[in-house]
Amino acid sequence: MPRFAANLSMLYPELAFLDRFDAAAKDGFEGVEYLFPYDFPAAEIAARLQANGLQQVLFNAPPGHWEAGERGLACLPGRENEFREGIARALDYAAALDCPRVHVMAGLMPSGLSREMLEATYIHNLRWAAGEARKTGRDLLIEPINTRDMPGFFLNRQDHAHAIVAAVGEPHLKVQMDLYHCQIVEGDVAMKVREYLPTGRVGHLQIAGVPTRNEPDMGELYHPYLFGVIDEVSAACGWDGWVGCEYRPARGAVVNGTTDGLGWLRALRG
């Protein structure tokens, strides 16, 4: 069975953020991920992790003006200084939370700029950032995201993400492979797991039911089969990453809605 991490930005929506750590541990999770820690002092989050015996496995670098609709800065010409400040802040939090990986969102494509210019900026920024991450022994991740959920997002496909990682040429830059986005954009998910996990360039997996982004036992993907493929390929190639449960509980923000929806995980645990 893969190692599953609770995504605290989406799971336990009925609870205040800091109370979600406790809830995840009670549900048997040993790792957590979420979008952003920056509203809280790192020491306060570290205390929650420690009190619950949880590992921080992933969070995101500052994405620009999230409330104004921005979704990352990495491909945006003219925002390089802000990008670098965000990476420095993220790496400080990663050190305080003992988190081995940070997701760096690409950004939305501004109108009037060529893809070539965005790609050159993206590679330039990522090369600098991955060099900073290397100094701290942590990985930065880039994630292809579907444009139904995030119209205009620059990075959408696994092959593009792997080409970027190759072009950057830094071992501390890896791909965050979200099977939910992968199914929506590309399909053939099991074969893509077989293709990409053994490359050593996948730093993290994420899952959700497709198309509604609810529990993985809902929708068109049959996750027990995919978990078997992940287990088989991991055993063969030595992949030992986490699988983030990044879905919205179908029952929403009702008390125990997330826990009630974890039947898929209880079934795996036996």
Ligand SMILES: O=C(O)C(=O)CO
């Ligand atoms: O929207 C997603 O899938 C993300 O992981 C954003 O970080």
